[in-house]
Amino acid sequence: MEPVLKVSDLTKVFTGRGHADLTAVDHISFELHSGECLGLIGESGSGKTTVVNMITRLLDASGGSILLDGRDITRVRGKELRMAYRKMQMVFQTPADSFDPRRTLGDGIGESLRNLGLSREETKKEVARLLTECGLTPDFAGRYPHEVSGGQCQRAAIARALSVKPRLLICDEATSSLDVTIQKEIVALLNELRSQRGGELSILFICHDIALVQQFCDRVLVMYRGRIVEQGIPDAIIRDPGDAYTRRLIDSIL
Amino acid sequence: MDELLRYDHVDISYNGVQVVKDLSFVVSPGEILGIVGESGSGKSTLIKAAMGLLGSSGLVTRGDIWYKGKNLPDLSPAELRRLNGPELAMIFQYAGSSFCPIRTVGAQLYESMTEHEAISREQFRACAGSLLEKLGFEDPGRILASYPFELSGGMQQRIGIAAAMLLNPGVLFADEPTSALDVSVQKQVVEEMLLVRRTFGTAIVLVTHNIGVIGAMADKVLVMRNGETVEYGETGQVLNRPREAYTRLLMSAVPRLRR
Amino acid sequence: MSEVTVRKQKIKKDTVRIRLILFGSLALLLLLCSIFSDYLTPYDPYLQDLGNAKAPPSAAHLFGTDRYGRDMLSRVIVGSRTSIYSTLLLVGIVTALGTAVGVFCGWHGKWIDTVLMRISDMFLAFPGLVFAMAVAGVLGGGLQNAIIALAAISWPKYARIARSQTLAQKETPWLKAALLSGSGTWKILFKHVLPNIIGPILVTSMLDIGTMMMELAGLSFLGLGAKPPTAEWGSMMSDTRSLLTTRPWVTLAPGFAIFVSVMIFNLLGDTIRDYADPKSRRR
Numbered sequence: 088m089e090p091v092l093k094v095s096d097l098t099k100v101f102t103g104r105g106h107a108d109l110t111a112v113d114h115i116s117f118e119l120h121s122g123e124c125l126g127l128i129g130e131s132g133s134g135k136t137t138v139v140n141m142i143t144r145l146l147d148a149s150g151g152s153i154l155l156d157g158r159d160i161t162r163v164r165g166k167e168l169r170m171a172y173r174k175m176q177m178v179f180q181t182p183a184d185s186f187d188p189r190r191t192l193g194d195g196i197g198e199s200l201r202n203l204g205l206s207r208e209e210t211k212k213e214v215a216r217l218l219t220e221c222g223l224t225p226d227f228a229g230r231y232p233h234e235v236s237g238g239q240c241q242r243a244a245i246a247r248a249l250s251v252k253p254r255l256l257i258c259d260e261a262t263s264s265l266d267v268t269i270q271k272e273i274v275a276l277l278n279e280l281r282s283q284r285g286g287e288l289s290i291l292f293i294c295h296d297i298a299l300v301q302q303f304c305d306r307v308l309v310m311y312r313g314r315i316v317e318q319g320i321p322d323a324i325i326r327d328p329g330d331a332y333t334r335r336l337i338d339s340i341l
Numbered sequence: 342m343d344e345l346l347r348y349d350h351v352d353i354s355y356n357g358v359q360v361v362k363d364l365s366f367v368v369s370p371g372e373i374l375g376i377v378g379e380s381g382s383g384k385s386t387l388i389k390a391a392m393g394l395l396g397s398s399g400l401v402t403r404g405d406i407w408y409k410g411k412n413l414p415d416l417s418p419a420e421l422r423r424l425n426g427p428e429l430a431m432i433f434q435y436a437g438s439s440f441c442p443i444r445t446v447g448a449q450l451y452e453s454m455t456e457h458e459a460i461s462r463e464q465f466r467a468c469a470g471s472l473l474e475k476l477g478f479e480d481p482g483r484i485l486a487s488y489p490f491e492l493s494g495g496m497q498q499r500i501g502i503a504a505a506m507l508l509n510p511g512v513l514f515a516d517e518p519t520s521a522l523d524v525s526v527q528k529q530v531v532e533e534m535l536l537v538r539r540t541f542g543t544a545i546v547l548v549t550h551n552i553g554v555i556g557a558m559a560d561k562v563l564v565m566r567n568g569e570t571v572e573y574g575e576t577g578q579v580l581n582r583p584r585e586a587y588t589r590l591l592m593s594a595v596p597r598l599r600r
Numbered sequence: 601m602s603e604v605t606v607r608k609q610k611i612k613k614d615t616v617r618i619r620l621i622l623f624g625s626l627a628l629l630l631l632l633c634s635i636f637s638d639y640l641t642p643y644d645p646y647l648q649d650l651g652n653a654k655a656p657p658s659a660a661h662l663f664g665t666d667r668y669g670r671d672m673l674s675r676v677i678v679g680s681r682t683s684i685y686s687t688l689l690l691v692g693i694v695t696a697l698g699t700a701v702g703v704f705c706g707w708h709g710k711w712i713d714t715v716l717m718r719i720s721d722m723f724l725a726f727p728g729l730v731f732a733m734a735v736a737g738v739l740g741g742g743l744q745n746a747i748i749a750l751a752a753i754s755w756p757k758y759a760r761i762a763r764s765q766t767l768a769q770k771e772t773p774w775l776k777a778a779l780l781s782g783s784g785t786w787k788i789l790f791k792h793v794l795p796n797i798i799g800p801i802l803v804t805s806m807l808d809i810g811t812m813m814m815e816l817a818g819l820s821f822l823g824l825g826a827k828p829p830t831a832e833w834g835s836m837m838s839d840t841r842s843l844l845t846t847r848p849w850v851t852l853a854p855g856f857a858i859f860v861s862v863m864i865f866n867l868l869g870d871t872i873r874d875y876a877d878p879k880s881r882r883r
Contacts, residue, residue, distance in 0.1 A: 130523035131494075145776055169782040177780055179773035187774045189795045195774070199781035237380075247777065266379035266550065271594040295523065298596035325600060339528040340598050341553035350604045357611040400609045414607070 089157050090118040091254050091289045092142070092175075097151035099137050111137045113313040114151065119255070122286030126300035126321065127293045129310030130336075135293050138310070139259050142291075143177055144168055156254055173203075176248035180260040182240035186232040192240075193228025196247040203251065217246040222276055238269035245276065257291045262299065274303055297336060301325060309333050344407075345370045345544050346391070346512055351404035353386050353395070353568075359402070360386050361568045366561075368512065371542040373534075375559030375576065377552060377591070383568035384548045388514040390414065391546075392431050393421040409511070426457050430510040434517040436501025440489040447485030450504055457508055469507065475540055476503050476533060495526030499533050506537055513537065513545045519554050531557050552595045556580055564588050616874045623868040630861055634680040641674035645831050654847045663853040666840060672853045679831035679854060682743065684861065687813040690747045690754075694812075695805040697751070698758020703793060705759065706766025707785070717763070720756035728753045729815060736824040743816075743832070746825040750815055754808070761804060765797035799876040806869030810862035817858055833858050 099112040112134045119125045129135045140146035142153055144160065152161045160171045179185040186195045196217060197210040205213065215225035221242045232240055241261065248256055258277070262270040281288050294300050300307050301321040309317040309330065316330040328334040346368040353361035361383040368374050378384040390401050391413050401414035408429065413421065425431075433439050440449055451465050460468070466485070473481035478499070489497060498518060505513055515534065519527040531554055537543055547558060555562055555576065562579040564571040564587070572585045583589045633640060643661075649669030657664045663672035701720070705713040723731075735749035769775055769792070778792050817834025819825040826832035833854040840850040 130525065143776075143780065145779070169784075172780050172782050175780075177777070179777065181773060185773040185777055187778070187792050187796070190791075195777065198778060198783060202782040244777075247781075251782075267552070267594040267596075268379065268590060270596075296596060297524075298598040301599060302596055322599065325598060335525055337598070337600075339525040341528065341531065341551075341557045354609055357609060398612060400607060402609050403606045404604050412605070415605070 088121060090120050090154075091123075091156060092119040092291070093154040094118070094138075094142070095152050095154075097138065097141060097153065098149050099134070099141060099146065100149045111313055112141070115310075115313075115315050116151075117308055117315065117318065119289050119291060121254075122281070122284075122289055123306065124281065124290040124292055124304045126304035126307035127291060127310060128295060128297055128300055128307060128336075130295060132312075133310040134313040135310050136259065139177075139257055139291075139293055143175065143257065144171070169202075172199075173251045174253055175255045175257065176251060176253040177257040177259060178241070178244050178248050178261040181264055182237045182244060183232055185244045186240065188232055191229055191231055192235070192243045196228070196243060196250055199247070199251045213250065214246075217250055218243065220249070220280070221246040222272075236269075237265055238272060241265065241269075241273055242276065245273075245280070249280065252287075254287065255289050255291065257293070259293045260295070261292075263295065270299070274299070278303070297321075297325070298340065309336070343369060345372075345409065346546070347405075347407040348387070349405045349407065351387075351390065351406060352402045353383070353390050354400060354402045355386075355395075356398045359568065361390075363404070364565075364568075364570055365404075366563055366570075366573060368544050368546060370511065370544055371538060372561065373538060373545040373547060373559045375555035375562045376546065376548045376565060377550060377555055377562060378565035379550060379591075381567070382565040384565050385516050387565075388431070388516060388546055388548055391512075392425060392429060392514060393418065394431075423457075426453065426510065427508040428511050429514065430505035430508070430512070431514040431516065432498075432501045432505050432518050434521050436504075436518075437489055437492075437494060437497035439501065440497070442489055444488070445485065446487055446489060446492070446500055450485070450507060453504065454507055472506060473503055476506070476536060478503070493526075495522055495529055498522060498526075498530050502530070502533050502537060506541060506543070509541055509543075511544060513543050515545060515547045515549075517549050517551075518547070519551060520549065527551075527554070534558060552580065552592065564591065616871065619867075619871040620875055623864060623871050626864045627868050630680070630684065630864060633677065634684040637677045637681045641671075641677050643671035643674045645670060645674040645678040646829055647671075654843070654850065656847070657849055664847070664849040666836075666850050667843065672850060675831045675836060676833070676853050676857045679833045679836060680857065680861070682826055682830060682832040683813060683817065683834070683858070686743055686747055687809055687816055690750055690812050690816065691805050691809050693747070693751050694754045694808075695758055695801060698755040699762040699798075699801055701755065702759040702762025702764075703766050703789065703797070706763040706770070707789060707793070713763075716759070720759050723753060723756045726753065729818060732815065732819060733822065733824060736819055741824050741827060743820075743826045743830075746816060746819040749819070749824075750812065754812070758801060758804065761801055762797060765800060766793055769793050769796055803869060803873040803876055806872050807866060809865035809869070813858065813862055813865070 095116045096114045097112060098114050101109040101111055115138065127135050137146065141148045148161055152159055155171055156174055163171060186192055193214050196214045200210045200213055214228050218225055218227050223239060223242050227235065227239065227243060262273050265273060277290065281290065292300065292304055304321055307318065307321045307324060308315050311332040317324060317328065317333045324333060325337055328337055344367045348364055348366050351361060351364045352359060364387065366374065376384045376387065389395050391406050406413040440446065447469065450469055451462065454460055454465060469485060470481045473484060478484055484500065492500065519530050522530060534545060535558060538545060549555060559576045561574065562576050563573045564579065566587055572579055572583060572588045579588060580592060583592055647670065651669065652665055653667050653669040655661055655665045661671050661673065663676060665671055701716055705716050731753050732749040735752055736746050739745035739748060775792055778788050816825055820832050820834030821838040823838065826835045836854040837851055844851045
């Protein structure tokens with residue numbers, strides 16, 4: 088079966104002005120299968136955010152290719168890129184900043200729906216449904232980001248990401264800035280949404296907490312200095328890390 | 342048991358809004374107290390109160406913070422400044438940004454030291470060098486001659502701890518000292534703080550949301566929620582056999598590595 | 601065991617709202633005054649009465665009369681229309697132009713950004729008022745040309761603010777989210793970027809009203825702005841400066857008017873800045 092996301096030899100070189108070029112991502116390749124939850128861990132500066140930015144096309148790749156659902160999106164622009172965004176959505180690290188502070192949560196969640204051509208009425212109904220699905224009440228549509236807690240905002244962000252019924256959901260440290268009790272709730276929500284969709288939703292879960300990745304992900308990639316140094320089943324890697332960096336990472340857990 | 346620092350029924354308010362309610366605890370010399378709580382629990386406010394960092398809108402509205410017979414909230418800013426450094430020291434979440442970016446680490450440490458002691462540059466270099474050596478830094482001379490941006494985040498944090506130890510304070514307040522660091526670096530900083538306690542017998546008040554760090558360091562734990570004490574006791578008891586429902590909830594939410 | 605100490609906390613009141621209402625209504629008053637100036641004047645501001653020239657302030661003529669016997673109070677009131685109107689027009693033009701250029705540069709980036717920003721640097725490299733004088737000199741005097749001259753030297757400041765704000769917006773997660781929602785460039789610019797950057801720009805323009813009013817008055821004072829007999833505060837001061845030592849009220853009356861209006865707009869600008877700061881708006 089075709090993987091949802093196939094990344095081959097993806098590379099990003101930041102050309103320096105007056106200093107040496109920096110290879111932030113160095114020929115990485117991986118596949119994400121339908122219904123799978125793939126963890127991506129690495130410390131700051133390992134290049135994981137750059138990988139995400141290239142996949143979501145917020146940053147142009149220097150080399151390699153990205154196939155989303157069989158279509159090459161490495162260089163697409165404009166309308167084609169907007170089509171790709173119907174299959175791929177993202178949840179960001181800082182919930183409070185992921186909604187426009189001057190617009191309501193409902194506006195934010197409904198933006199893609201409106202762009203899909205839904206009427207105002209249909210959008211309102213669908214936003215209410217999405218909010219309920221993500222554990223909030225429909226009246227959250229009328230609230231502003233600063234009026235809700237971090238956890239509630241993150242739920243709304245998940246609702247927004249799910250509005251276009253994407254095949255791939257990218258969570259970029261989506262739980263890292265939340266308190267542990269809230270983090271647990273959000274992970275539970277993601278798990279529930281995934282099981283409801285029975286293999287229709289794949290998740291790329293970027294995280295620096297290996298314990299959380301172990302709980303949540305089917306498979307994990309370990310990134311270090313722009314390369315994938317190890318990949319496999321979390322339990323197996325934690326029990327028997329094959330790479331020196333992974334071993335050091337696991338030994339550092341308090 | 343002798344006591345070094347005592348919070349006695351402390352209430353703290355910002356502009357009339359109470360953020361800490363009726364909080365009491367005692368820290369003995371050389372003890373490490375971990376204060377845990379989620380965001381907004383008032384845990385950072387607690388140590389800001391002792392350091393006089395509440396700002397113009399914050400005040401200890403009720404209660405006392407006793408340190409060696411002095412009631413910290415009632416001291417004048419000048420008296421408090423005299424204590425900050427030789428008696429009470431603090432390290433921040435981003436120690437790197439508490440250094441001035443355009444001067445070397447050594448120059449800044451020298452300056453903070455001469456605020457409290459008349460000391461020559463040679464004496465300083467010897468004293469700072471031996472301190473850094475005791476704390477396990479390789480090549481102290483190079484570190485002192487470096488600018489903050491030349492050091493990694495973890496190194497900056499360790500230097501922050503060393504800087505706080507220059508005047509050998511009785512209490513070290515640490516506000517989320519490891520939260521901005523990668524796990525592999527986190528452990529180094531934890532070990533650094535444990536070494537400080539072993540070497541100098543410094544008491545540490547550690548504020549963090551990271552239960553792992555608490556478990557690795559603290560002798561006693563205070564769990565806070567909405568400005569109030571939920572549970573206060575020995576680390577082993579609080580983390581492994583919590584009495585309160587909230588502590589249990591907190592502990593169960595922490596992702597733990599299954600090895 | 602000692603008694604627990606209790607300390608009383610002084611609670612700071614939030615004065616932003618009160619200041620906003622106060623200075624806002626003062627500015628509104630000034631505006632109304634300039635709009636209805638024709639009906640507020642006690643005398644015809646252009647009516648000469650040489651028999652009563654250079655009269656000191658009295659009950660009949662509160663600000664005295666000028667060298668042609670025209671009532672100074674009436675002239676100051678009528679002058680408010682020219683001064684305040686042209687200032688607001690100028691600030692409006694500059695804000696709109698500068699913001700448009702800045703947002704465009706910040707969003708588009710690449711070579712267009714470089715070219716437009718170097719052009720704005722060129723404008724910034726000239727000493728402002730001297731350049732405006734040169735422009736006004738080339739174009740010839742008159743209020744309209746003075747406005748064009750001042751607009752030419754003032755837009756780069758707004759372009760820079762708008763550009764840096766746009767660049768900052770581009771990095772925010774909510775803007776990335778908007779891109780991922782499939783919204784087009786124009787939709788994003790008007791729905792997300794502009795509403796979020798307009799605050800600091802408006803504050804700058806409010807603070808600039810005072811400066812612009814002074815610069816317009818300055819150009820008029822130098823004879824490059826409003827032409828006599830049009831009542832305009834700057835040119836009124838210029839016309840009468842020879843009387844400053846003997847009949848000071850003739851010069852001081854328009855000067856005082858400039859001072860008061862610049863003050864009101866500056867204070868309003870300050871207040872709006874405080875109000876726009878989200879920290880001061882927290883409920």
